[in-house]
Amino acid sequence: xxxFRIRDGLYVQLARLLYARRFQTFGSNVRILFPLDLxxxxxxxxGDDVQVGHRTTLAALTLPGQRxxxxxxxxxxxxxx
Numbered sequence: 001x002x003x004f005r006i007r008d009g010l011y012v013q014l015a016r017l018l019y020a021r022r023f024q025t026f027g028s029n030v031r032i033l034f035p036l037d038l039x040x041x042x043x044x045x046x047g048d049d050v051q052v053g054h055r056t057t058l059a060a061l062t063l064p065g066q067r068x069x070x071x072x073x074x075x076x077x078x079x080x081x
Contacts, residue, residue, distance in 0.1 A: 008033060 015032035022041040027048035034054070038044075043060035052058065 011034050012031045015034070016026075016030070019032065019038065019041065020026040020030075022038075023044050023046055024042055025045040025047075027046055027050060029049045030046055031051040033052065033056075037057040037059070039057070039059035040061045041058075043062060044058055046052070
């Protein structure tokens with residue numbers, strides 16, 4: 001096993017321990033690689049079998065009077081994500 005795979009594996013486990021409870025929902029087999037900016041985690045749902053890559057920013061903030069917004073591939077199959 002290469003040092004990079006070991007490092008990434010440790011990061012994935014650490015992310016699960018640190019972040020899983022802070023997200024609205026956190027699916028199974030989720031891989032999060034650092035460094036990463038997470039803004040509004042309580043508004044973010046991550047499904048099963050998702051990888052959030054290195055140097056990724058996830059942000060989900062609601063403004064006063066704004067309705068909830070969700071991206072869902074099953075509801076919008078032609079939309080590019």
